[in-house]
Amino acid sequence: MSTPEPVEVDIAIVGAGAVGLTAALVLAQAGQSVAVVGPLHAPRDGRTVALLDGSWRLLGELGLTDALAERAAPLAVMRLVDDTGSLFRQPPVEFRASEVGLDAFGWNVENAELVEALSAKVRAHGAIRHVPGVVSDIAPDAAGVTLSGEGVPSLRARLVVGADGRQSRVRSAAGIAARDWRYPQSALTAILAHARDHRETSTEFHTRKGPFTLVPLPGRRSSLVWLLDPDEADGVAALDDAAFARRVEVQAHSLLGAMRLDGPRGRVPMGGLSVERFGAGRMVLIGEAAHVFPPIGAQGLNLGLRDVMALREAVRDASDPGAAGVVAAYDRTRAADVRLRTGAVDALNRTLLTDLLPADLLRSAGLLALSRLGPLRRLVMRQGLAGGMGR
Ligand SMILES: Cc1cc2nc3c(=O)[nH]c(=O)nc-3n(C[C@H](O)[C@H](O)[C@H](O)COP(=O)(O)OP(=O)(O)OC[C@H]3O[C@@H](n4cnc5c(N)ncnc54)[C@H](O)[C@@H]3O)c2cc1C
DSSP: OOOOOOEEEEEEEEOOSHHHHHHHHHHHHTTOOEEEESOOOOOOSSOEEEEEHHHHHHHHHTTOHHHHHTTOEEEOEEEEEEOSOOTTOOOOEEEEGGGGTOSOSEEEEEHHHHHHHHHHHHHHOTTEEEEOSEEEEEEEOSSOEEEEEETEEEEEEEEEEEOOOTTOHHHHHTTOOEEEEEEEEEEEEEEEEESSOOTTEEEEEEETTEEEEEEEETTTEEEEEEEEOHHHHHHHHTSOHHHHHHHHHHHTTTTTOSEEEOSOOEEEEEEEEEESOSEETTEEEOGGGTEEOOSSSSOHHHHHHHHHHHHHHHHTTOSSTTSHHHHHHHHHHHHHHHHHHHHHHHHHHHHHHOOOHHHHHHHHHHHHHHHHOHHHHHHHHHHHHHHOOOO
């Protein structure tokens, strides 16, 4: 019996997380024939994502913001509180979206709800082929890349986009080296209901163990991201729901009043990853396949969505979306943006973890300068929004 001919598309995306699904919709809208491979499922683990202005506008172009608006809360104010007990502790710093002429810096939504909304759009899209299997073989040649695996019929594309997360197979197949590191921290995530109104304000307490952040959700609800050393995270994670909610309330200095759990909780070990290149051969990397860092400053997914926008630009008008020039152009545009943000988040996280006076002094001086100097505040807010800031 002869082997069936592979299905041919312009672009195959491996990984159907938030970034891969967005890429499928954006690239199909740009006129490419697209397949996206991977299970359509995101675990409900209390993780939310703060989608900043540029990301929200991108989802708007895809016709998704109406569906998401009732599940997302606007972030009108971002407050940073120095809770390190440092000698140089500064008063809280607040950033208001109105200072940069916006109603909100962004919108906070449960990651699983975002993936659900994107999945529904992909399913309903006549021109996107969704393959629910897992890719295990990736065979590149000069003219294209052939993919196969369990539940994946042979699929051939001129460009393969690796949106397959931290352990990316596409990255290995493309021979792209990655640097992978761990922080002595775990993130606890949860959704909580509380007695007081959050007033559309996200509050990030900078503690010695890492940031503790409460981000608004619709109603009197907020999501929690709490970075702790792994032993302490074990202890807090082992608490029952009522004791956990009380512990969070104490840590938040009762800012939002009495709290109770309002959804599942999660726990994520903290690490980072950066790549030497964003593409090679006929393959490019987007989202966590290309960059991972701790959830400080709402950078991760927002940066992944910027990868998608950059890829749309790189393939625009190209007769072959996997041509060497397209891959090189994408690599060039992502390098500076991703390195800047990976470095900044890493540096902030490390200054929080140290007891050294100079680091404290620098961080405090930075916060003080931010709170006092209007033009600097606005510059930081615009820079943050360009790629994502906020949680
Ligand atoms: C606690 C926490 C809070 C965060 N908060 C924010 C925030 O406020 N704002 C923000 O911008 N970012 C935030 N982030 C980061 C954000 O969640 C991630 O950047 C984003 O979810 C990554 O999406 P992704 O699609 O790149 O990767 P993933 O969600 O990891 O998706 C990868 C997909 O690829 C699939 N896959 C893997 N291998 C294969 C294969 N061989 N074949 C087929 N499919 C495959 C997987 O099944 C999965 O569906 C946060 C992260 C954490 C941990």
